[in-house]
Amino acid sequence: MDRLYVTGGGRLEGSVRVSGAKNSALKLMAAALLAPGRSVIRNVPRIRDCAVMAELLAHFGVAVELRGDTAVLDATEVTGFEAPHDLVGQIRASIVVLGPLLARTGRARVSLPGGDEIGARPVELHVRGLERMGASVRSEHGFLVAEASSLHGASITLDYPSVTATENLLLAGVLARGTTVIDNAAREPEIADLADFLVSMGAQVHGAGSSTIAIDGVDDLRPADHDAVPDRIEAGTWAAAAVATQGDVTIENARPEHLDLFLTKLEDAGAEVIRSSGEGLRVRQHGQPRALDFVTLPYPGIATDFQPILLAMLAVADGTSIATENVFEGRFTYIGELQRMGADISPEGHHAVIRGVPRLSAAPVRAPDIRAGAALVIAALVADGITEVADVYHIDRGYEDFEHKLVSLGAEIRRGGDPVVIPDPAELR
Numbered sequence: 001m002d003r004l005y006v007t008g009g010g011r012l013e014g015s016v017r018v019s020g021a022k023n024s025a026l027k028l029m030a031a032a033l034l035a036p037g038r039s040v041i042r043n044v045p046r047i048r049d050c051a052v053m054a055e056l057l058a059h060f061g062v063a064v065e066l067r068g069d070t071a072v073l074d075a076t077e078v079t080g081f082e083a084p085h086d087l088v089g090q091i092r093a094s095i096v097v098l099g100p101l102l103a104r105t106g107r108a109r110v111s112l113p114g115g116d117e118i119g120a121r122p123v124e125l126h127v128r129g130l131e132r133m134g135a136s137v138r139s140e141h142g143f144l145v146a147e148a149s150s151l152h153g154a155s156i157t158l159d160y161p162s163v164t165a166t167e168n169l170l171l172a173g174v175l176a177r178g179t180t181v182i183d184n185a186a187r188e189p190e191i192a193d194l195a196d197f198l199v200s201m202g203a204q205v206h207g208a209g210s211s212t213i214a215i216d217g218v219d220d221l222r223p224a225d226h227d228a229v230p231d232r233i234e235a236g237t238w239a240a241a242a243v244a245t246q247g248d249v250t251i252e253n254a255r256p257e258h259l260d261l262f263l264t265k266l267e268d269a270g271a272e273v274i275r276s277s278g279e280g281l282r283v284r285q286h287g288q289p290r291a292l293d294f295v296t297l298p299y300p301g302i303a304t305d306f307q308p309i310l311l312a313m314l315a316v317a318d319g320t321s322i323a324t325e326n327v328f329e330g331r332f333t334y335i336g337e338l339q340r341m342g343a344d345i346s347p348e349g350h351h352a353v354i355r356g357v358p359r360l361s362a363a364p365v366r367a368p369d370i371r372a373g374a375a376l377v378i379a380a381l382v383a384d385g386i387t388e389v390a391d392v393y394h395i396d397r398g399y400e401d402f403e404h405k406l407v408s409l410g411a412e413i414r415r416g417g418d419p420v421v422i423p424d425p426a427e428l429r
Contacts, residue, residue, distance in 0.1 A: 129182075316358065332352055
């Protein structure tokens, strides 16, 4: 397994460009199943999860080409309906093939999903919603088996604004007879991006990005071209790293409006945040960041994906912070790795008390998931010595050119035993 070796003590400075959103691109790729013909999705990050989704779609008979940051998907023929465990087990987002497969072929057999081990993420909301739309869904030997001669519109109220449940029901509803209304829908920007793609395919979707989405089903959809939105979690990662290292980083191709509360928290920590009138922002930190409290909530609250990243930043803040995790009960499992580096963090149920220290110390650590892996690298940037971060394949699942982008900002990082080579800037765009 690859490792990252991070030499701490440097200050991040310069410009970095954000790639397309992982949490959008994966769902856009799944949506291509709905329309016979050739769809083109641009701004797709070159990450492991997108490669796995491409392999999964190919398993259904979709002809997939990944050309740089462009995915060309020809779903003229969908010949399969089973999503096998060896692929689904690698990425949680694969559950969103359930809705489009059911809508397109009338049946789907999808292995119960895997992905990061950050807590229970049940699929009951998906199942109940699809059943209200006329599907028969059962669990069979570790698979969800869904069948429907035809789907019909329904009024669905989600118990919780689940992103993937909202997406699955949206993807199923666009070809259902009648009108589907999803109340208490998730409001994340990636859902609005998915809806924009579906509308360009001929779907009738209203209210995406709000808590109520109405979908008027149509008879068929056509393939379309679409650009995925920039990755707000990646943008937030570079912003928090700038604050932790007392740096000055310009983040290109970011949308500050997708990060409003997160950026306000960075300002509370003492950062100067300059929001561009175009797409981008600049984050500059003078001196040790200040402690702050935060709570994770569905959008527009602080995303749970930001929690490990903020904890790494607050580990070197002046004062005591309290983090409250309200989304995934297993999201604090990485704290032991930060403690190995000298962080003074005490998890208590779904709270964590962070007593900031001036600096951390290098230690061998392991990345248990995507965002915790990024957080450990941020911690390593402010640690004395060289930190070895193992299991970095998790980071590769969610970040394109992760260490190269950090090296371009002045970080000293190498992968495995080979030094990192800074690529031509054009290669990062």
